[in-house]
Amino acid sequence: xxxxxxxxxxxxxxxxxxxxxxxxxxxLVPLLVVTSLLISCIILSPKKYYxxxxxxxxxxxxDKSFMHMWGSFHDKINNTPPLYFFLxxxxxxxxxxxxxxxxxxxxxxxxxxxxxxxxxxxxNYSFIGATAGVLIPFCGSTLVLYQNSEARMYGLYxxxxxxxxxxYDRISRDERPGYKLLAINAIVHAAFIxxxxxxxxxxxxxxxxxxxxxxxxxxxxxxxxxxxVAGWLTFxxxxxxxxxxADAGNPRSYLFIPNIKDLLDALNLGETESGLLPGNxxxxxxxxxxxxxxxISAKSFFERINRYKVRxxxxxxxxxxxxxxxxxxxxxxxxxxxxxxxxxxxxxIFMDRYLMPIVCSWSILLAHFVSYFIQNITRVKSAGKLNxxxxxxxxxxxxxxxxxxxxxxxxxxxxxxAVQPERAPGIEDSKFGYSDLPVVVNVYSGYFLQRLQYxxxxxxxxxxxxxxxxxxxxxxxxxxxxYKHLEALSRRYPDFFKNQVVQSKEFLPTAKRFLVLTYPxxxxxxxxxxxxxxxxxxxxxxxVILSNPDYKVTTLGETESxxxxxxxxxx
Numbered sequence: 001x002x003x004x005x006x007x008x009x010x011x012x013x014x015x016x017x018x019x020x021x022x023x024x025x026x027x028l029v030p031l032l033v034v035t036s037l038l039i040s041c042i043i044l045s046p047k048k049y050y051x052x053x054x055x056x057x058x059x060x061x062x063d064k065s066f067m068h069m070w071g072s073f074h075d076k077i078n079n080t081p082p083l084y085f086f087l088x089x090x091x092x093x094x095x096x097x098x099x100x101x102x103x104x105x106x107x108x109x110x111x112x113x114x115x116x117x118x119x120x121x122x123x124n125y126s127f128i129g130a131t132a133g134v135l136i137p138f139c140g141s142t143l144v145l146y147q148n149s150e151a152r153m154y155g156l157y158x159x160x161x162x163x164x165x166x167x168y169d170r171i172s173r174d175e176r177p178g179y180k181l182l183a184i185n186a187i188v189h190a191a192f193i194x195x196x197x198x199x200x201x202x203x204x205x206x207x208x209x210x211x212x213x214x215x216x217x218x219x220x221x222x223x224x225x226x227x228x229v230a231g232w233l234t235f236x237x238x239x240x241x242x243x244x245x246a247d248a249g250n251p252r253s254y255l256f257i258p259n260i261k262d263l264l265d266a267l268n269l270g271e272t273e274s275g276l277l278p279g280n281x282x283x284x285x286x287x288x289x290x291x292x293x294x295x296i297s298a299k300s301f302f303e304r305i306n307r308y309k310v311r312x313x314x315x316x317x318x319x320x321x322x323x324x325x326x327x328x329x330x331x332x333x334x335x336x337x338x339x340x341x342x343x344x345x346x347x348x349i350f351m352d353r354y355l356m357p358i359v360c361s362w363s364i365l366l367a368h369f370v371s372y373f374i375q376n377i378t379r380v381k382s383a384g385k386l387n388x389x390x391x392x393x394x395x396x397x398x399x400x401x402x403x404x405x406x407x408x409x410x411x412x413x414x415x416x417x418a419v420q421p422e423r424a425p426g427i428e429d430s431k432f433g434y435s436d437l438p439v440v441v442n443v444y445s446g447y448f449l450q451r452l453q454y455x456x457x458x459x460x461x462x463x464x465x466x467x468x469x470x471x472x473x474x475x476x477x478x479x480x481x482x483y484k485h486l487e488a489l490s491r492r493y494p495d496f497f498k499n500q501v502v503q504s505k506e507f508l509p510t511a512k513r514f515l516v517l518t519y520p521x522x523x524x525x526x527x528x529x530x531x532x533x534x535x536x537x538x539x540x541x542x543x544v545i546l547s548n549p550d551y552k553v554t555t556l557g558e559t560e561s562x563x564x565x566x567x568x569x570x571x
Contacts, residue, residue: 029131030118032409033138034111040412041107041149045100047421049454052446054102054151056485059493061088061151062097072492074241076248076484081238083194084153102151109155110148114138116162117363120169124325125371131405133367137359139408143270143352144359145415154356157196161357164188165328168206171224172213172324182227189231194238198349201339202357203228205331212331213324248485251471254478255348256530263340266352267333269362293365294333297326300372329364332357348530426455428559429517434567438462439515440507442522442541443563445482452500459498462514466504469539476526476536504544516541516566520558541566 050058056078063069069089073082088105095101114134121130138144147154167185171177177185189206192199207228214221268286336355343350425447429439440462441448448463455461463486469475470483490501518541526537545551545568554567 026122026127026130027118030115030134033114033134036139036409036412037110037114037144037148038104038107040145040416041103042100043413043416044149044419045103047416047419048149049422049425049450050099050151052444052449055446055449055453056489057084057088057151057153058097058102059489059496060085061092061102063089063493068492072488074244075488075492076245077488077492079197079242079245079248080153081194081196081199081235082241083191084156087156088153099151103149106150106152106155107148109157109159110138110144112159113155113162113359116159116166117360120162120166120325121363121367123169125367126374128374128401129367129369129371132370133363135405135408136366137269137362139411141269141359141362142415143356145412146270147353147356148412149416152353153195154353157199158356158359160188160192160195161199161202161360164192164203164206165325165360168210168328169325171210175219177221177224182223185224185227186230189228190234191231193232193235196354196356197242198339198354199357200232200235201335202332203232205335206328209324209328209331213327216323248481248488250480252477252480252528253348254481254535255343255351256477256532256535257348258340258343258350262350262352263337266336266340266350266355267358269359270352290362290365293369294330296372297329297365297368300368325364326368329361329368332361423560424454425450426457426461428561429455429460429515429565430457431559432515432556432565434513434515434556435460437513437515437567438511439517440464440541442516442518442538444536444538445486452497459500461500462507463501464504464507464540465501466540466544469504469543472539472543473528474525474537475539476534477528477530478536479538482536504540508544512570514568515556516545516568517559518564518566520562520564522564 060069060072060078063072066089069085070082073085078085088102091105092102095104118130118134121133125133144158167181167188171181171185174181189203192203207225210221210224214224264284264287267290336358339355340350429451435457437460439460441451442464445463448461451461452458465483465487467483470479472479486501490497490499518538522538523542523546524537525539526534528534546553550571552569552571554569556565556567558564
């Protein structure tokens with residue numbers, strides 16, 4: 001309890017969420033952002049084929065049987081909680097299994113997140129501040145623009161992240177939230193942790209934000225904190241599947257130790273392409289902007305506090321709502337840094353797309369900064385400190401903001417138009433002849449999956465499984481995990497693979513002549529050090545074929561992708 005006598009004299013006030021007091025026409029801003037993202041997805045999707053991770057979504061969501069999909073979920077394929085696959089399976093049965101359909105499921109998730117974040121920001125900040133808070137992260141972030149057209153769970157991930165912040169904002173305003181609101185909070189955080197494993201960090205950061213906020217305002221609400229725990233307990237239902245899925249990363253996983261640039265890129269919502277400045281300079285500039293946003297928002301908050309000689313009085317919602325949102329924006333950034341430190345010191349678990357909830361941090365900080373900036377200009381004008389040039393400056397500023405808004409709204413579409421269409425998978429493999437021979441794809445398994453899905457000669461391709469070469473210390477980080485993924489996929493979906501994922505000991509006795517597609521440096525040896533350069537070095541061709549005198553190997557040439565094709569003949 002707070003011992004301050006001034007605070008003790010204040011009556012308990014129930015803070016209820018005010019009605020949204022903005023014009024319905026203001027909703028055009030998030031509507032235009034969502035429209036731009038959807039158009040971007042529609043333009044971009046036909047230009048690219050499913051890649052490795054998208055196939056792991058496609059095979060599950062396109063499964064005709066929900067129970068079969070659910071059985072496959074428990075295997076060593078997707079190391080991901082189930083909510084995306086539940087909802088995605090229903091989406092697939094409604095809208096179909098095409099690339100565009102499954103990618104639109106992601107884009108719709110980003111659109112839902114945009115509207116939710118708009119509601120949060122507009123409830124707390126000015127129209128221009130809320131506009132900046134959704135335009136810049138959703139239209140200006142390469143992380144968002146890329147994942148917006150991917151058939152993976154990241155659209156759902158950010159949608160539920162934003163919903164968690166919305167409920168957090170509601171609880172922050174209410175001195176005594178009822179059981180209905182607490183039940184909603186428990187359900188939202190159950191959905192949160194059932195969407196992505198890293199949600200555990202951000203859901204924990206959300207509860208920590210409430211604890212810090214309550215401590216600051218002299219509150220103690222154990223029922224609120226228990227509602228988070230209730231949501232987390234649902235992870236126990238997923239735990240058996242998680243342990244099976246996690247075994248795919250034993251003895252090595254594809255994740256690598258991140259460096260400081262990886263952290264800065266993640267905090268800045270992806271790499272920024274610029275034709276004017278070097279990439280490293282852009283990273284530094286964006287990082288300085290983020291630091292400035294954090295500093296200015298904290299400074300403005302403490303300026304408000306310093307007007308009072310005591311801690312903020314419970315019941316003053318104008319201060320509470322600003323404080324609580326800033327706290328959670330900081331908490332999500334701290335969670336990101338914590339994940340980075342864990343990846344440095346304990347186990348690599350860092351990937352920029354896993355940290356999607358920090359979109360919420362950027363939105364809040366931008367909205368706060370812009371609103372604070374406008375408020376200060378208005379205050380200076382009211383004090384009569386601006387001359388007649390103010391009106392001209394206002395016109396120039398208005399025109400500049402309008403052009404910037406138009407530029408940002410168009411960016412997702414321009415981004416999609418600028419992407420070059422991918423070459424059809426396997427189209428370059430036929431130039432070497434030998435069309436009657438099978439082709440062993442001894443490169444990244446994603447390229448094998450693309451050929452199975454899209455090549456007119458899909459029946460030619462094989463992916464050879466060989467545990468000794470996969471687990472060899474020179475095969476890199478991903479090879480053992482790739483082995484387990486492909487073994488599980490072929491076991492669960494035999495109709496798709498048609499015995500084209502085969503064990504080496506079963507394939508070689510029956511194949512007297514075959515082709516092998518390899519990287520140009522097919523004899524390169526990786527190490528097990530968790531760095532990007534050691535992602536993968538397929539070793540089957542080098543260890544099993546080249547080292548065996550029973551085989552004659554002839555290099556036929558190089559493909560347009562700079563891979564090499566070899567003819568292998570048993571002597």
